[in-house]
Amino acid sequence: MDLARDLRLGGRLALIHGGGWALALAGDPVLRLLYPPWSGQQHQIHRRLREAAQPYASRSGVVVVATAAACQEVVRDRRYGVRTRAGGTPGGAVDGVRDPLLEPVDLSILGLDPPEHTRLRRLVAPVFTPARIAEREELALRLAARLVDDAARKGRFDLVADVAVPLPVAIIADILGVPDADADAFAHWGRAVGAGLGGVRSLRALHRLERAVVELRALMADLLARRRGAGQAGADGDVLDRLAAEDVADDEAVSLAVLLLLAGFETTSGLIGNAVTAMLEAGEPWQQLVDDPLAGAADVVEETLRYDPPVQFTARVPHVEVELGTRTLAPDTTVLAMLGAAGRDPAVHTDPDAFDPTRATAGEHLAFSGGIHYCLGAPLARLEARVALSALAARMPRLRRLPGATRRRSLLLSEFARLPLDAGGRGS
Template structure:
């Protein structure tokens, strides 16, 4: 980034922050939400009070309605790009990955990855997830009584499993972990200029790493995603300019969702001792219910953005093409019209409509089944082997209005 561009970026960020602050001071709940509060749920209640759809003072349309959000996520009149093909910000690497594409290119890339990420095929990763969970617990039990659950366990398990699935050799694992931590800021929705610059550097390093790994897999194919995609490169269905961002996007997005799902689940259980005791009495049977209730009660991905692709009417409002619609999944998953007593964490809750924690429609998370599998195995192992876990200090949350998770979660073994 040149010095002039750096100054322009800083000036633009300052203007936006001033505008955001002024709109928030007028009581706009969505503007307040973009400040990344530690507890967004009171703001979601205010969004619900404004009806299924309203326009923020920032100009963005906003919904926290489960019914409407579910409808929009499945509606082909909405996408992730503007009608003029709007590009992602300069430091975003996912322009050529599924995260930043609409059909037909999104459809083509998704079709290529589905065979590797098919839920039936992902079952084979169950033993590996159990093995890694137990290895991490063994290490914890040999260490200090107090530890940061996020760095010692929650961040480690998904990185190990997704690294195996994608095909990252052992000698690159440490670098992969370090770069993933730096690139995770891409998903937060807020970043300083300094963070954006560091993300750029991490992207360049990650790109070089995957170029090397892809060359290795060309010479020695294995049972992994990279090897599965190589025939598509050879026959022209996939370009290298698309494959590298795809290999970067899948581990990053898949890892972050699972990391925070595991962390949020354990914190909710420890905050509700009666639920923790119930879970410890039958961890294997109750693990799916714990994961499902955590996805609803404190979902790792709190918000999705959609762009209107044509002028249309929605809930009595006229939305112009290229308008932006914010789908507050964290609010939709606590919609009182759908979930009784939505603020209560209850692992015995009767199953209701599916949550929007993994989105819906064409952008439904490819790794949803793997995230559930890993979280269920991890939480059951923790309940069985570390039943005395307790929180011993305040958490430090991520500064994000998109990703709901923790950086520090101090716990101890009794």
């Protein structure tokens, strides 16, 4: 352990969070999203941000957009990017050097502007097209049936650990070409990284995250080296094959593989948990899915992405001076697009706080963002969630919630850490 580094980072963390909490206490809605007791009032805060003139300027220095129209504009407009002109991260430019508190993980294409973004995304995009993903449906159906049957046999189970994590882990591991994927180890890495992505809260969290990243990178580097060494690489194979075959630097290939792995299950597991919770809370949507588990699942997935999306916001910086709503933004201003708030914009959705998979506008959400960073895994996430929800509704019609559910404490991710359920005995 590097004590001097810890002291320095610990001091900065205390300053950042002390200052942030003081601004939250003074009423800043953006910082209130971060700190209890206000952080639990996320939907009221989102409403306030949507009703304000766009963009809302937080006293922390970032500006925020929360209406669907303004969020669309920010994520689609090519004058915005994800790097400051000095090559730093939104929130604090650091010339070429990663700041462990602002950017604890190398996010590969998520953190790159063109032309690097274009070059790397093109390498893997062919593996994630709707047609290629549809080829995994049989595997998804088989896995979901097995996991849900095992959970039903237990009677009482944790949806997160027993279904929502192992299903996407097994599939993304298969797509990447990671043999013998250990769902528990991945879940541990995912939790450690996921907790830090929305902003590192403590030195302990930072250490956990850094350890997880070292381990994940070592795993991917080892697998890539073996592919390259074996000379079996090919453009038609799994993702690691493709990366090994291309003329791409080791570091870049490892970062991209790690991003795909983490993005490939962290968020989809959240989507499955959020969907089940929203359906059981609303009651009728669950009954509708039980009555027709195959036909209704896709609509439930879209409505969950609108109502409670796993990824709550994304950040951009304008590369030039831009007009945004009522303001002129200087280059490098950090803009947060609140994707979760956009899903409940009454200008788009009637009665937006109601969970109703039959609504005509369910698919009009920004849960997968937009523009050049539009989620590469959207077809995969939709397939996995649909298959998991159908399997649950078909096999556990009397499913109900048990006490003890816990949500992840994260500004970025809206997900359950634990979701205890009672399978309710086998269906008719």
